[in-house]
Each structure stands twice: as C-alpha cells, then as structure tokens.
Amino acid sequence: MSTPAGLCAQIVAPYPPAGGISIASQSGNFVSSFLNWSTVTGVGVARAVSAGNAASLGVADYLEYYADDASSRVGLAYVEGITDGRAFADRVRAVTARMPVVLVKGGSTDGGAHAAASHTGALAANDKVFDGVCRQIGATRASTVEEAFEAAATFVTQPLPAGPNVVVMTTAGGWGVIAADAITRDRHLVLMPLPPDLVEIIDAFLPPRWSRANPVDLAGGETRDTIPDVLARLASHRDVHSILYLGLGIQANQARLMRAGQFFPDHGIGRVVDYHERQDARFAQAAHDVSAATGKPILTATELAxxxxxxxxxxxxxxxxxVCYGSADRAVTALGHLYRYSEYLRRRGLA
Incomplete structure (x- = not known):
C-alpha cells in the first residue's frame, strides 16, 4: 500500500489517509489493523507492506527503505521471529539514528511462540533479550497493536520533548490523580513540582481555590479564555517540557445533552449549545497551536475520543x-515512548 503512489493492493485493508507512518509486518492482517487505526484517528500512512514469512525480504529491509523515503517519517513494524538477531539489531540501529521505529512483537510468551511457529514458521527470540536489544538500538517496543500505532502516531504528530518534566492540566481533580499515577509509574517521566514563579503566573488566571500544584486543577473556574491562556503560560515556562491536557470535550458533551432535551433549540438553548461546541473546538485548536509555537508536546486525552x-x-x-487519546494512561504511555527516543538521540549526539 502506498498513498504517495495511490496504490492499495491489500484486499482486506481500508485505504488510509496519507501521512508519515510506514508499516512493515509479518502479518497481513496486522497491516489491515494499523490501516484501520489510521482511518479512525486520521493520522495517515505513507507505505505498508506485508513481509509474510520474509523468505525474500524482511522487516529490516523495508525499514531501511523507509529511512531513505521522503514520505516516511516513522517506521512501524510487527515481527514474529528473527533469524539473525545481531544483523537485525545493527540494521535497525542505523534506522533509528534517522527516524523513530516502533516494534510490536508476536510470540513473546510460550503460547504465542507456538502460534507464531505455525503462522509464519518463525522461531521466537528470548523476550527479555529482545526487550533489552530494543532499548540498546533505540527502537520503541510496544506491548499491543493499539499502543504501537499510538506511539507511531505520536512520533509523527508531536515534537520531541527537551526533557522529562510533565505538567498535567485538568478540568477535574480525579482525572489529574490518575494521570499523576501514570506519570509516576513511568520509568523516566517526571511529574514536576510547580516552581514558585509559575504558580504566581497561573494565579492570575484561576480562582484562589486552585491546586497550586501539579496536576494543575482548574477548579471549575474556567472563563472563556482560561484554558488557552493557562496552556500558553505553562508551555512557555523554561522548566516545562511536556503537557497533558485532560477534560477536553466536557462543554460539547453538555451541548449534546441539551440537544436531546425537549426545549432545544428554543429559549436561547440553541445559542448555549453553539457556544459550548465552539469552546471545545477552540481549546483543541489552542493545544495544537501552543504546541507548534513552543515546540513542546501537548497531548490531549478524553474518553470522548x-x-x-x-x-x-x-x-x-x-x-x-x-491524536486524541482515549485515556490519560494511553497518553502517558505514548509520551513516555516519545521522551525515551528523544533521550536516546541526545545521548548519542544525534539530536
């Protein structure tokens, strides 16, 4: 499948939007799965190939091609077995110096290994060894197909963070608590304490009852411009490297409820509904625009996605x-992958 060429020769796959993800897989149906994720998220694909049992060309061959391809910005691969581990590692290491590579591996358990042997004839590698090799060569390993696609989509749509410090901005306290747990569980991300100068800046935009801590709980004190204003101030601070924004869609969800009521659109309810929907659209656009202006990742998460x-x-x-992530946990997982690859490049003088 190639969107630059307008080609789709995979009979079970949808034709995805064009974009920067390029796929190599030892399973044709997983190509279809990744293209389905592309279609539903809107994050596009450049190329996709099913290598099957890799009798002629394997996953590493396609990843090397993608690294030289102007349309490809991240490689996404499903692998079951590797016949020459050192050669695979050396070749993928050369690719990750030039573009992110996300790997999801089948046959990581005894049960999966037996299934892989009957599927492609693959001899499964030791899973702990494979995991360690991925870290050494800068490849991002995902546990599930969903995680793999979201990691690839994050690489292709977000800037790399300059450091580990994350601030959570939330419109509800409970969501912030769960996000704080997820960040704290991550091996490398940091739920940064808010420095006094940033607290003073945010004080000007929130009511006195706000948390004055990270997560930044807006305390139900949002006015028309609070969310764009606070996002911009957080992202502009030198110590903040990434932001997780929780609570997008609440106003539009309230508008959906009002639309279903018997009094809509009379009694001014139609205007209220329009306002709520415009607000959430503004907030989503602000997250993108502030990220683009500051060069810092801002990830939005809501179950409404x-x-x-x-x-x-x-x-x-x-x-x-x-990507609008379906939960804070999924967003934090993607951000962790983004940060670890950024650190890999910096340690090797490639950033």
Missing part, C-alpha cells in the same frame, strides 16, 4: 492532525 468521536473537542484534535 472513543465514546463520542463526533464531539467537537476530539473532532477538532483530529482535524489538526493529532
């Missing part, structure tokens, strides 16, 4: 070309 993809918030995130 899955529960109601037509909600103005998630819909606008997709329109900006980025």
């Amino acid at each position: 899955v529960a109601d993809p037509t909600n103005a918030g998630p819909r606008t995130v997709r329109a900006t070309g980025r």
